[in-house]
Amino acid sequence: MTKPSKTKIPPILKAFENLDFLASTEARPLRILSEYLYPKLQLEEQNIKDTIVIFGSARAPSPEDLSGDARLSKNIKLAEYYDATRELSKRLTEWSMNLDGEGQKYVVCSGGGPGIMIAANRGASDVGGKSMALRISLPFENVPNPYVTPELDFEFHYFFTRKFWFTYPAKALVIMPGGFGTLDEFFEILTLIQTKIITKHLPIVLFGKEYWSNLINFETLIEFETIDRDDLDLFFITSSVDDAFIHITSRLNLSHAE
Numbered sequence: 001m002t003k004p005s006k007t008k009i010p011p012i013l014k015a016f017e018n019l020d021f022l023a024s025t026e027a028r029p030l031r032i033l034s035e036y037l038y039p040k041l042q043l044e045e046q047n048i049k050d051t052i053v054i055f056g057s058a059r060a061p062s063p064e065d066l067s068g069d070a071r072l073s074k075n076i077k078l079a080e081y082y083d084a085t086r087e088l089s090k091r092l093t094e095w096s097m098n099l100d101g102e103g104q105k106y107v108v109c110s111g112g113g114p115g116i117m118i119a120a121n122r123g124a125s126d127v128g129g130k131s132m133a134l135r136i137s138l139p140f141e142n143v144p145n146p147y148v149t150p151e152l153d154f155e156f157h158y159f160f161t162r163k164f165w166f167t168y169p170a171k172a173l174v175i176m177p178g179g180f181g182t183l184d185e186f187f188e189i190l191t192l193i194q195t196k197i198i199t200k201h202l203p204i205v206l207f208g209k210e211y212w213s214n215l216i217n218f219e220t221l222i223e224f225e226t227i228d229r230d231d232l233d234l235f236f237i238t239s240s241v242d243d244a245f246i247h248i249t250s251r252l253n254l255s256h257a258e
Contacts, residue, residue: 031158032158032161035156043152046149046152048132049105050105051107051169052173053109054085054173055111055174056085056116056177056182057179058115059078059114059179060078060116060177061078061115062118063080063082081116081211085119086123088245089119089123091123092108092245092249093107093123108124108129109170110132110133112133112135112136113135113136113138113145114143114145121145121147121148125147131152132153132154134154136156136159136162163185166189171201172203173202173205175207176207190204190235203252204234204236205235205244205248212237
């Protein structure tokens with residue numbers, strides 16, 4: 001008599017173990033929810049409640065990377081903003097670390113990519129502070145950022161969940177010169193404040209008068225009555241690290257005292 005063959009039965013996967021299912025269209029709500037819950041858990045474990053978000057161009061080189069002909073390009077202007085970002089982040093982190101009894105209350109947060117973003121994390125690292133990065137899965141921005149606190153380094157698939165975590169814990173924003181992504185982030189948050197969807201006190205610094213005045217004529221918006229003149233009070237334009245630092249810290253000190 002022939003013995004029956006022992007066919008190996010493949011294990012039955014639970015739904016949450018099935019990677020094909022988790023990557024499917026039907027499981028998209030689970031992926032979205034995970035990009036909300038995982039950062040929430042990590043921030044709670046690290047006791048991070050408040051951030052200072054710095055937006056800006058991924059194309060800004062560090063000054064030490066510029067040599068020879070590169071110094072003749074327009075990138076040298078962006079390199080100046082890299083330096084300003086690093087210095088402002090350093091000063092904000094140092095100030096936050098020295099607030100009485102608060103530990104490091106405000107943590108600098110960047111988009112986690114190169115350029116201005118890496119400069120923001122680098123400045124915090126210069127003084128031994130924590131910093132946070134909210135990266136997005138883009139092939140041309142997938143570069144190592146050694147300056148981010150490992151427990152606060154996140155990578156997102158969805159832009160809108162990433163934007164939520166930029167905005168929800170933010171207590172101040174710095175908008176350095178940048179491209180479409182920076183403009184998108186700036187104007188979306190500005191719209192939420194103008195329409196009072198965001199009601200918290202949120203100081204915004206638009207850094208780089210030369211860049212922003214050439215890029216956007218805010219007076220045209222007032223002339224055509226598409227905004228009120230008071231709407232210009234929603235942000236502060238400067239090219240000075242000192243003025244940006246004073247503007248942010250004075251307003252955070254005021255809101256903290258209330």
